[in-house]
Amino acid sequence: MQRLQREAFGEATSNWFIDYDFHFGGYAKRKPELDAFIADFATRHGITPDWVYEAKMLYGLFARIEAGAFAPGTRIIAVLS
Template identity: 50%
Template sequence: MGNFSLSADVHQMLKNKSCHNKSWSIKLDYHFGGFAKVSPVLLDFIGNFEQRHSIKLDPIYTGKMLYGIYALIKQGFFKPGQKIIAVHTGGLQGNRGFSALK
């Protein structure tokens, strides 16, 4: 994906605000090939998530974010009982372009 400096940018912003907490990370492994790229695996996850939780996801942002969180949970990345906060930022208007999500 090229030279990606998001982690360094966030680190600098936090440092500028005198926040020295190092307990955050940015995971770049769940982009599915880039912006607006999807796969059958992602679309299946989004469909199953909506069926199970009655919450719609989009394949551009929130679907990829929650897919990544669920993958990290399965990998044991988070400690048992650790709280995870995920913010659903909307973006559902993008679903109109994906026939599998209509």
């Protein structure tokens, strides 16, 4: 992450974190709520996220946003590498 920040912005910042709370039981595991999120996301956006990585990340991001973890107007960048 720091390398990507330096390449994009010329410096690294500490205003980011890795969230481990949305693994749904571990690698390549899923639960019905993740499948429901994937279906809803695909309907809304026309994109079906991969359930092993992408959907888990997006689910967690949307959950944090809904919980008020970010101030209104916050710019969020989600990186999947």
